[in-house]
Amino acid sequence: MQLSLLQGVLKAVRAGIIVFDAEQRIVLWNQWMEQHSSFPADAILGKTFGEIFPDMVDGRTHVALRAALQNNFASLLSQTLNKAPFPLFANAGDAAAGIRMQQAVHVMPLEVESLPRHCLVQIGDVSMAVAREKKLRELAVELESQTLVDGLTGIANRRRFDQHLDDEFRRAKRNASPLSLIMIDVDYFKDYNDNYGHQHGDECLARIAGALCGVLHRPRDLAARYGGEEFTVVLPDTNEDGALQIAEAMRAEVESLKIEHAYSGVAGCVTISLGVSTLIPELAAKTGSLIHAADRALYQAKRTGRNCVVVYTDSKN
Template sequence: MGVTQRMSAGAEMEEARASILIVDDQKLNLDILVNLLEECYEISVAKSGEGALRAVENELPDLILLDVVMPGLDGHEVCRRLQSDPRTQQVPIIFITAKSSVESEAQGLELGAVDYIAKPFNPSVVKARVANHVRLKLYQDRLEELNVRDPLTGIANRRRFDSYLDHEWRSAIRSGAPLSLLMMDLDYFKPYNDNYGHPEGDECLKRVAKALVASVDRSIDLVARYGGEEFAAVLPGTSEEGALQVAENMRLAIRNLGIAHGHSPVADCVTLSIGVGTTIVTRQGQQMGMMERVDAALYRAKGEGRDCVVSCVSEAGD
């Protein structure tokens, strides 16, 4: 769990709980760095470049201390690969090396490293540089979190939705797993705002957002405010049957809130219409095509009386 996630869970704002991955093929170096840092940070180690890449696949650290000279994949190649992956390119990397030439440092910095620590280690320098970069990463993560959160409801915003869909789309191409998408719209929300006032409308949106997020039970499922009274969800690895069940759970969850809506021709409470789509993504597939079909399903749901779930007909590979 990274710094930002811990912050969201209510941990104190401090770098003491940051996670650090130390990568070095020499046990002595690993022992020195672990002993220096384990009191203040969550430490994991890898003894090769290949091991480092496997480690970040399992869990993203907040900082990586990476040896430059290793057999197999050296530090420069590991850094290059991490920087080329959108999922890992924001993790700061500090090179640890016995090389002290200007050319070597320049090469590492050009690859994306944020700093160098020279061998043999100076304990005070190691601790200070690690603390500085962890602190900077903490604030960058907090700013990024604010940037992808809807300020009213606190859930993911449209920007986060777009980036997450793009990431999961590419993952689905590699895995061959199904990808499901939900588009949702509160029924007759304009009359709600017009008659109850915008402050009540805002409270309604907050309660709806909370109920929608509570309707998914996997951390990989993303629920976002798409705009206004529109919401959306990305459900990786979810079949059409599973997506329809999630959508129905969401529809019922909003009804069960019992938010009075005396100006809706659908019901005496706030209700939700949902369009659902599922696809097996191919390299020729287009996200926009799927989005358009799911959006069309949402409009069919509105045409069929609202407060219902409608699935779109997905074209092969979308």
């Protein structure tokens, strides 16, 4: 009765069960193992670990087996380090493609009355859990990327700008290299919104963002939406002359879009004003000094007629 019950349990359990004797010979190989290894128990029983799993000899699973038999030590093998130690497959298609199931392996010493110590190896299929974890990681990465992108324009947002500027500021300090920043404001944008409507205003900002990004070609250059109708551009390893050329190219590119703006005080189309600052950061310098200087230059550009570029010439103050 008890033997029949045990056989029924071993047949029903949805996990691999292998029992090794003191000589590492297989004395139990359940139906789950037959199903997922394609090895019937009759061909396995009596064979040693090394005969059935030659590629696993002296590997982590084999070491755990010896520790259980010799030292009465149980082991739970890390799935991260041992994703698929046994040649087990979910189905025939995976077997043909050589895609092993993801496994959780528990190796336990087993005391058998009147016999030397045995070892029980329990193998669980954790493929679905691993797939879910992978999907969650991918979603987390996607969510993180979304939090760094401005939803309206599709370019970097203020958070991404802050991170990038901090990184490039530290790099410029280490390398004693110039770092430039451009602050940009859309001229008379409130008048544009008020007269053309917010939907057209949103479309206008998106087109301007595309024009700004189109001028940049280096991977570490970054254009970001700073807030409202303000944009900013980080230019690593760029001196004042280089930043001025890029800023002027951006001004011309936006003007060339020829977005109608009959309510502008400077032109018949949408234009931008730009302030440029450049410095080689000293050890005690902060990113705020670069932003402040570019902001001052932008203010001056707006005061002197807009649709122009002004370079801040005294970044040490």
